Amino acid sequence: MILWPRRAMRRQADVELALLRQVAEGVHGIEAVFDRNLRLLWISPSIERVTGLEPRECMEAEDALDLLVHESDRAYCRRMITQMVVDGVAQDFELRLRRRDGEAAWVASHWRAVPDAAPGLAALRLSAEDIQSRKETEYKLLETVTELRRAQALREHYLLRSNDERQRLAALLNLIRLGILFMDQERRVLYYNRAMLEIWGYPEDTHLIGMRESTLQSKAATLLEDAQAYFAHVAEVLDAKQPMSDEYEFRFADGRVITDRSAVVAGAGKDQRIGRVWIYEDVTEARRISAQLISMAERDPLTNIFNRRRFHEELERMLADAARRGTSVGLLGIDLDGFKPINDAFGHQAGDEVLVKLVERVGGVVRRNEMFFRVGGDEFSILVPDTKAAALAELANRLCESIGNLVFEFDGRRTGVTASIGIALFPEHGCDEESLMAAADEAMYRSKAEGRNRWSLSARGGGESARMPASSSDEPVSRED
Numbered sequence: 394m395i396l397w398p399r400r401a402m403r404r405q406a407d408v409e410l411a412l413l414r415q416v417a418e419g420v421h422g423i424e425a426v427f428d429r430n431l432r433l434l435w436i437s438p439s440i441e442r443v444t445g446l447e448p449r450e451c452m453e454a455e456d457a458l459d460l461l462v463h464e465s466d467r468a469y470c471r472r473m474i475t476q477m478v479v480d481g482v483a484q485d486f487e488l489r490l491r492r493r494d495g496e497a498a499w500v501a502s503h504w505r506a507v508p509d510a511a512p513g514l515a516a517l518r519l520s521a522e523d524i525q526s527r528k529e530t531e532y533k534l535l536e537t538v539t540e541l542r543r544a545q546a547l548r549e550h551y552l553l554r555s556n557d558e559r560q561r562l563a564a565l566l567n568l569i570r571l572g573i574l575f576m577d578q579e580r581r582v583l584y585y586n587r588a589m590l591e592i593w594g595y596p597e598d599t600h601l602i603g604m605r606e607s608t609l610q611s612k613a614a615t616l617l618e619d620a621q622a623y624f625a626h627v628a629e630v631l632d633a634k635q636p637m638s639d640e641y642e643f644r645f646a647d648g649r650v651i652t653d654r655s656a657v658v659a660g661a662g663k664d665q666r667i668g669r670v671w672i673y674e675d676v677t678e679a680r681r682i683s684a685q686l687i688s689m690a691e692r693d694p695l696t697n698i699f700n701r702r703r704f705h706e707e708l709e710r711m712l713a714d715a716a717r718r719g720t721s722v723g724l725l726g727i728d729l730d731g732f733k734p735i736n737d738a739f740g741h742q743a744g745d746e747v748l749v750k751l752v753e754r755v756g757g758v759v760r761r762n763e764m765f766f767r768v769g770g771d772e773f774s775i776l777v778p779d780t781k782a783a784a785l786a787e788l789a790n791r792l793c794e795s796i797g798n799l800v801f802e803f804d805g806r807r808t809g810v811t812a813s814i815g816i817a818l819f820p821e822h823g824c825d826e827e828s829l830m831a832a833a834d835e836a837m838y839r840s841k842a843e844g845r846n847r848w849s850l851s852a853r854g855g856g857e858s859a860r861m862p863a864s865s866s867d868e869p870v871s872r873e874d
């Protein structure tokens with residue numbers, strides 16, 4: 394009577410134990426029990442699914458933790474378990490188990506103390522679930538985030554660099570003397586440099602960004618010498634749609650001379666245009682210097698009339714023109730009589746004065762289409778297009794008269810000069826530069842030989858000469874009226 398219930402109870406307990414074992418061995422997650430020395434007492438078969446290790450070899454291992462936990466997390470895992478043994482507080486943490494192939498398998502581990510009937514800690518229980526796929530997703534996410542961060546950092550780096558580049562470019566563009574203006578496709582101001590403001594006469598703090606071309610033009614209208622012509626030029630450039638415009642010169646009302654050029658700004662895409670750039674250059678000084686150089690090259694510095702060099706150019710041009718049109722060219726070669734004695738008697742400066750005054754006087758005698766040159770010390774020439782011998786003789790008469798009538802006073806003594814003139818006509822007396830000049834020279838020497846203060850027509854066409862009346866060529870230095 395007494396034994397039966399005990400046997401029955403034992404059978405009942407065996408059944409329950411078998412059931413519990415079945416449940417424990419069938420759990421999906423990993424279950425394990427360690428004694429307080431971390432010796433593995435039992436581990437569920439699910440360990441094989443996660444790590445490839447059989448429960449038996451785990452339990453036979455001298456140090457199950459060494460076998461089961463991946464070396465990266467081993468020290469950490471031991472630290473956490475020791476902490477739990479010390480304070481009895483459960484620990485939940487993620488760790489990597491070591492698979493048979495050496496790879497890591499992530500699990501979420503939960504460590505609990507299992508109290509024994511006796512006081513104190515009897516065993517440690519580990520429950521762990523496989524979180525490998527979650528970890529992989531997390532890794533991928535992390536990788537994506539890292540990639541994004543790297544891309545962001547790169548973008549910021551390039552942005553910084555492009556800002557630096559822009560600053561450098563702006564500094565450079567502000568230093569150069571060319572005015573630069575960028576317009577966008579909608580014809581609004583996109584960028585301009587300091588020189589552009591200076592050239593267009595805007596104050597330094599003027600704000601033009603975003604301004605329409607029409608507003609810009611209305612601002613400029615009063616500054617330009619011929620605003621309508623300039624705007625017509627701009628319209629022509631824009632209409633022509635040429636990639637690059639030719640240089641255009643225009644003037645401001647204050648006398649400055651400016652040139653502009655314009656080019657289409659191409660975008661990154663094929664055939665894409667993102668606007669237009671205008672370049673302005675103040676060429677006032679350059680134009681002044683080149684005019685000065687031209688003047689120096691072709692004018693006589695004492696009298697400021699054209700020199701021998703320009704004489705040859707004009708003679709060549711007039712002869713070519715006359716030959717083409719079948720017209721004539723008259724050449725007057727003028728040599729002063731008695732000029733040297735003035736130099737000798739009153740000095741070189743007095744001679745200079747005579748030359749300057751004489752040029753002034755002759756300048757009033759020649760007509761607009763007649764060109765007057767100083768071709769030597771006291772030698773001059775006049776070129777007359779489309780003329781006749783009679784007209785040239787009449788001009789020579791006027792010249793002899795006006796030169797002969799000039800009176801100078803140096804050191805209280807009156808003096809003057811006369812002129813000997815030789816006349817030659819193209820094509821009668823010479824059909825090219827050389828022969829025409831030789832003909833005029835020959836006629837001029839004849840005037841000298843025949844008594845000076847006269848003109849002679851080239852003998853190559855028959856010859857003719859005339860002496861001027863009432864002249865003092867016999868007494869060149871001192872003239873007492």
Ligand SMILES: Nc1nc2c(ncn2[C@@H]2O[C@H](COP(=O)(O)OP(=O)(O)OP(=O)(O)O)[C@@H](O)[C@H]2O)c(=O)[nH]1
Nearest residue numbers: 728729730731732733734736741742744745770771
């Ligand atoms: N003051 C001055 N004298 C000059 C200049 N160029 C040349 N001469 C002088 O002009 C003179 C020209 O000489 P000539 O043609 O023999 O002088 P001329 O007395 O007119 O002689 P004829 O032609 O024979 O009448 C020389 O004494 C030169 O030194 C100049 O720019 N200024």
